[in-house]
Amino acid sequence: MSTLTENKININVNDTVQTNESQEQIESKSSVIYNTQNLDLWYTKTHALKNINLEIRENEVTAIIGPSGCGKSTYIKTLNRMVELVPGVSTTGAISYKGKNILDKSIKVEDLRTQVGMVFQKPNPFPKSIYENVAYGPKVHGIKKKAILDEIVEKSLRGAAIWDEVKDRLNQNAYGLSGGQQQRICIARCLAIEPDVLLMDEPTSALDPISTLKIEELIKELKKNYTIIIVTHNMQQAARISDRTVFMLNGEVVEFSETNQLFSNPKDQRTEDYITGRFG
Amino acid sequence: MATNSNLNSGTNVSELIAKNKEKKSLNNYFEKSIPGILFLLASITVLTTIGILYTLVSQAVQFFMEVPILDFFTGTELNPLSQNPEFGILPLLNGTIISSLIAILVAGPIGLMSAIYLSEYATDKVRKVLKPLLEILAGIPTIVYGFFAFTFVTPLIRYLWPGVEATNILSPGIVMGVMIIPMIASLSEDAMNSVPNGMREGSLAMGTTKLETTIKVVIPAAFSGIMASFVLGISRAIGETMIVTIASGSSKNFTFDIRESMQTMTAFIVEVSGGEAPAGSTLHYSLYAVALTLFVFTLIMNLLAKYVSRKFREEY
Amino acid sequence: MEKLEALHLNNKIDARVRKNSIWKSIFFLSTLFGLVVLAVLIIRVLFQGMSWIDIDFIVGRLSTTAENAGIMGAILGTLWVMVVVIPVTLIIGVGTAIFLELYSKKGRFQSIIETNISNLAGVPSIVYGLLGLTVFVRLADLGNVVLAGGLTLALLVLPILIVSAQEALRAVPGHLSEASYGMGATKWQTIRRIILPAAIPSILTGAILALSRAIGETAPLTVLGIPALLIPFPEGLFDTFTALPMQIYYWTIDSSLVAEYANLAAATIIILLIILFLLNSVAIFIRNKYQHRY
């Protein structure tokens, strides 16, 4: 039973408590899909996330930037609770996804992750054929009919802008592809179960510039249908593709505003220092 | 959700998935029972240990109710089948220790020197050929070694040294040595390989030869690993059965003459269990007393090897 | 220049270098020693046994007259034992490895099981024979049948399989299972569809090594009282049987009575070694064919 979609409450921006000054200026037509409130996270001893308050909107690209070790990956992995795979992680606070607190014990992580796909830093296709990679999610979720699977695979590969490159070799091992192609296969793999959100943790940092460009174009395209949260080390990339940008430092959110504004007119001295390359 | 609107197809995947999720309750029960099933499978190894201990101890206790434990461990006479049976384990212990000593005298030096060659001198190419060949030696079933000892090595020894009997402890001892060479060679080589290269370079840079570096630097640094390999080798020899059963006969002499036949603990177990020792007889129970002694012996050796090699790992 | 030469003499460098190369040869010859013995063993066995191997020997029944003796019974017995050992070790071994690597918390209990497994690996095989005799043959009252022999040998080689399966599972990179979890797959789905398939080549390699150890074992079988006399071919798990190593054993010890038995033993050894060789070739083939690419 997919409890998450059932009780969908679209939190309106105007209804929610404003926790960050900069957010007051943000006005948007789309509704909030993820609302993080007072989130704290510890790895056994390390206090990796400190009092995070963030609202992420539907059908936007939200970029998370910040120096290495500031907690970007940790935060994004909390959004689909992958962070729990690390032993000894503990959290306080709440993240509501479509109105449900996903940190609650009663939430089934499998349901959450069905709706929230993830693309990793290093392309990580399975050592299977291209077809099997993309069909993996639907199969895991009980779709067995070949005809439906065929349809899903094609649709997803098209959606990830790689159909034309691989349509003649769907049965070949995905490891035979280039890194950029592999990453798009991984994106297609996520699309196959039609999630609402795509989490991307530095999806282009292991790729060459041309592959990076292709992925960036793809992200702009996917934005029409998906909410995308992307971690990147590359500030130009954040500026190019995102609607809003989060700047994190030492486990805290320093600034969160529209991308243009954050880069052209940062409110916080630390943000300015970071984007002008004075540290990090 | 906006997700599906743009995809030009009739199938709504997320709906399908949601529907499937409702049906999956049976699978859920299966999933929930998996850790339990795996736990049960994993506990079979623990049950095995308990089974071994229980089997040996319970029946050995029966034996010691009939034969005083002191007589057993200090008796030099083993005549289980005579009118007045005597159960002294010393002849068996003696046979076991002597054969294992012969084996380690063969395998120790040769295994160590092989390890030195493989780790310090051999080129990668040569090593890639030699190591798999040595592994074959380790993969030969012991019954084949037993055959070899009995039909080839013994006649050869008797030709070279006429006083040797047709069944003797020397031949199986040597062949057991050959059998454990690969084990000692590869464990010692591992130990020597984990000596940091910097130590070698430091020594070589002072103008010493490879031999001097090996003897003065590498071997001392890898010493406990090498010792552990020897101890494990001895443990293997103590537990080895078929080679001694076939080639050393079954006379229960308490002697130190390696030209003669002696029986090891393992060979005694084969002899008694293969013959018809009536269940419940002292002879039958003696089997378990001997096996328990053997078990404790090898366990101590294995723990000793682990202890020694753990100390060694802490050095770096 | 003169000075350097003087130094040269002082340190007796020439002598030291010569000593080094002499010892290098000694080390090399030591390495060869084991291989030479291996060669002698194999050549000797081939010479003794080769001429005795023909179709009649392979498919024939056992006989006390050397000329008529065949080893089909022993071959079938060994095969039947494999029928027990393979599924039992695979299920218990892989299950245990999955439990240890993927389910149990890294803690006290796990380290107890792991220590226990490594100690079991050092227990002499003949002790397993006594365990099998007491538990399977007598307590479970199976008698000295295929099932009892197979279970005994399965327990004996289980530690080998568990350790290699653990290594195989550990070698599957974490990013693959992460990807699977990220798709909303459950733990078991991830194990069954991603981790196990990726680990299966290495697991099979380990399983074959364990199996070859099992079919060469003799000592536990002697304790179980496995006969090597004229017995009917085994046709199921509850039939008495003999196995190739048992056949070799009896022919070897009786060769002092009937000289030709030594040749029969040698011929049987050739068959056994061929089976082991084939098994190991399969293992190497699997290892090379499915070498990890991730």
Ligand SMILES: Nc1ncnc2c1ncn2[C@@H]1O[C@H](COP(=O)(O)OP(=O)(O)OP(=O)(O)O)[C@@H](O)[C@H]1O
């Ligand atoms: N598995 C872990 N166990 C313990 N501490 C961790 C773990 N992963 C991350 N941390 C710690 O949490 C903090 C945040 O790490 P995180 O990986 O989220 O940073 P990041 O912003 O993604 O960095 P990068 O840009 O290098 O990827 C760091 O101090 C890191 O050392």
Ligand SMILES: [Mg+2]
């Ligand atoms: Mg990161």
